Amino acid sequence: MSTPLITEAATSRFIRIQDAELDAQIHYNDIGEGTETVVMLHGSGPGATGWANFNRNIEPLVSAGYRVILMDCLGWGKSDPVVCTGSRSDLNARCLKGLLDSLGLDKVHIIGNSMGAHSTVAFALSNPSRVGKLILMGGGTGGPSQFVPMPTEGIKLLQGLYREPTIENLKKMMAVFVFDSSSLTEDLFQARLDNMLARRDHMENFVKSLAANPKQFPDQGPRLGEVSAQTLVIWGRDDRFVPMDTGLRLLWGMPNAELHIFNRCGHWAQWEHADKFNRMVLDFLTH
Numbered sequence: 620m621s622t623p624l625i626t627e628a629a630t631s632r633f634i635r636i637q638d639a640e641l642d643a644q645i646h647y648n649d650i651g652e653g654t655e656t657v658v659m660l661h662g663s664g665p666g667a668t669g670w671a672n673f674n675r676n677i678e679p680l681v682s683a684g685y686r687v688i689l690m691d692c693l694g695w696g697k698s699d700p701v702v703c704t705g706s707r708s709d710l711n712a713r714c715l716k717g718l719l720d721s722l723g724l725d726k727v728h729i730i731g732n733s734m735g736a737h738s739t740v741a742f743a744l745s746n747p748s749r750v751g752k753l754i755l756m757g758g759g760t761g762g763p764s765q766f767v768p769m770p771t772e773g774i775k776l777l778q779g780l781y782r783e784p785t786i787e788n789l790k791k792m793m794a795v796f797v798f799d800s801s802s803l804t805e806d807l808f809q810a811r812l813d814n815m816l817a818r819r820d821h822m823e824n825f826v827k828s829l830a831a832n833p834k835q836f837p838d839q840g841p842r843l844g845e846v847s848a849q850t851l852v853i854w855g856r857d858d859r860f861v862p863m864d865t866g867l868r869l870l871w872g873m874p875n876a877e878l879h880i881f882n883r884c885g886h887w888a889q890w891e892h893a894d895k896f897n898r899m900v901l902d903f904l905t906h
């Protein structure tokens with residue numbers, strides 16, 4: 620049976636999350652009807668959303684029988700604005716718990732990209748019984764690289780783009796975001812710019828958050844050994860945002876992690892090497 624066309628609009632949902640520390644509206648996309656669910660958490664770039672980060676990765680999972688949920692973190696996409704003065708990884712983890720509670724989902728697999736990977740680890744630390752398998756790309760913990768000066772050139776360009784959201788700054792950032800920048804189309808630039816300009820509140824709040832707390836993504840290194848979930852860590856050799864040695868720290872720290880490094884790949888492995896990435900994820904989830 621062929622999968623019906625999957626669109627952002629047709630799968631777009633909103634939910635209000637309320638607990639002691641949180642009262643906010645979250646936007647998410649809900650696709651497919653499998654008994655096992657894969658949640659995808661996007662990165663922290665300006666204009667990022669679940670859909671923008673993972674649109675090349677949804678269909679293969681849905682065709683294989685998984686339900687896929689893309690959560691827009693607070694401060695991105697159509698989710699509520701927020702100024703985050705503490706750990707953004709923990710804030711995203713709390714939102715995810717609220718979303719899963721509301722949807723009645725007890726246990727999920729999680730794919731996290733960059734900030735999304737930092738948040739996946741934070742969620743696994745605070746809710747160990749609710750995670751199946753984890754896939755972490757270009758992230759998993761904040762903290763220093765052993766080899767590359769921090770903040771990295773990519774993160775500096777990302778922060779510059781938040782401060783001055785222009786097409787020129789977007790192109791400067793995207794030029795070091797992926798290994799082969801000739802793969803980036805004008806349509807992709809325009810979609811990201813539209814996302815950014817549609818939510819100037821998110822852009823301004825990110826700058827305010829950084830000013831209040833420059834360490835939005837704390838070093839979770841000392842606690843990595845507590846994450847016992849089977850974990851596939853994926854990195855781009857040429858990642859200029861979150862250096863590849865962070866992947867090695869995850870591999871050493873997490874007892875059940877394995878690491879795959881793509882050659883000729885920047886910070887967006889799930890997009891730059893989508894076909895192989897999708898095959899690897901399916902293989903990892905089913906074996």
Ligand SMILES: O=C(O)CCC(=O)/C=C/C=C(\O)C(=O)O
Nearest residue numbers: 662663664665667733734836861
């Ligand atoms: O600062 C960090 O450690 C995380 C940086 C990060 O999350 C960057 C992500 C960028 C994207 O995924 C994007 O712009 O699509």
